[in-house]
Amino acid sequence: LKRPPGVVPSRPTGGPRCKAMYANPSHASQTVYYPDGPHVYGAMAGDGSAPFDGCKGAPRAFLRGQRRRMNILPLGVALFVPWFLFAVIFGAMSFSIHYNLPGITYSVLGVGFLVVLFMASLAAHSVKQRLTNDPEHAPTWYVFLLLACFIAWAAGACVGDVNFSQNMAPFYDITNLNLYTGVDPGSSGGQMLMDAGRILFTEDARLDLTKSMGFKSTQMYCVAPVGRRSNTSDGQLERLLNYDFWAVGIGCCTSDGPGFHCGQFSNPHAHGGLRLMEDSHRAYFRLAVQ
Template identity: 40%
Template sequence: MDGHPYCQQLRSLTPFAFCNMQLMMDKYTFAALALGLATISAAVLGDMNYWYNMQPYYDIENINTYPAVLDSDGAKRSWQDTILVGHATIREVNPAREKGQQLMDAGRVYFEDGTGLDTSKAMAFRNLDRYCVAPIVFGQEPLASYDFWAVGVNCCSGTTADFRCGEFNNPKARSGLRLMREDQRPFFRLAVQQAEAAYNIKANHPLFFYWMQDPVAEVLKYRSDGFKLLDVVLLVPDDEHPNPRLCDDTAVAGG
């Protein structure tokens, strides 16, 4: 029976059938693995992009900007500095007079001319990273409560008067962009508590800001970086699929 020509032909075709089936399985396996990897990568990159770029942008855009524009009747002129622009009044924030409770919904803050950083009261709290803080003050007079703080991560040595965060050396910088990272806020609060103890000061309701000249540009950069990362992910060309493992010549030949 084994010597029948049909059986011999079937035996000679078996390696080809096995090879084709193996190639097909290799393709499907590769496709499944590639799809799984792409799905996981998309989820991770999407979450990171939203967490670091888009969420801060949306959070800042959804809360207030100070100074606020007031009606021309002068209502709510409880701020120290007012500037008339057309039919509206612009008020700038003075850290010597305003309290943290008054600006709890602040996202972007433009401080009055004469506001700066008091790096002599800088402090850092270390938990793997260094969480650096320095009070935002007006002039040289001590404040009853230091409620406005410039912050940064790993931009100080932890020693007194060392603060190199944000635009600390820009003389035109007198604006703050609110810290929106909930995971970092407790560490900055601990740094402020250390500063209170070290310098015998009070911070009744500290608010944390990145010190800069143009917070609007920084907020737009959040959005721009988010879309850039999305474009990079979408426009990266797919690498050529690796060739499936070829069957051994001896198997193909039926030997």
């Protein structure tokens, strides 16, 4: 049966937000246009059309896709494992274990590399699964974790070794030598303190800047003897028979006479010194002293 012209059919029931529209009011009795049709966008419902199921199912093309939930475990692993690996490798390469037990240090380095190889195996397996069109395997986390762990391992080893050789090894060399306090530069000879790493002089010890000198060989090697202040009221420095203790520096003096201005040369409260541990500079400082 055909509906009389101008009669609008009631909204279909049984589906979400189904709207009925007429393409032409004069043909309202024959043709109904459903823009939210269940199968084809813009499908016509009416004479000769496929049966309509009452909008029981919304069009798949217009459904909001389900968001994939972020797995917090891979996120935490990707964040903390490379950081922890860098900290362990850097600490093993930088500090006293490298100085006292180098074998254990390189064992830790090897174990860290095994961790990187394990991450590489996981990444390779995940990529292989993805290439076989397995939608449940996404190689992003494992590939990122492999790259992050390798960078952490390499950076920890390289930066730790540089820090050890330039900063920590000289410190450990100094602390392994003896400490002498109350050393009088006028009465104590250098032969008595051959194992000294740190020396604290008496309160009347001063640098004798009038006897400073420099020797230039690409760089200016500067030296100044450690003297002793006299007991007179003018506070002049005594003339010693031997000067066995010298303050040294690079690029902080002139070669043609007094002009030493290295470190705390003008600080009246500076009464200590560290032993020169760099053998490559020792010969040039000796030439400056001579």
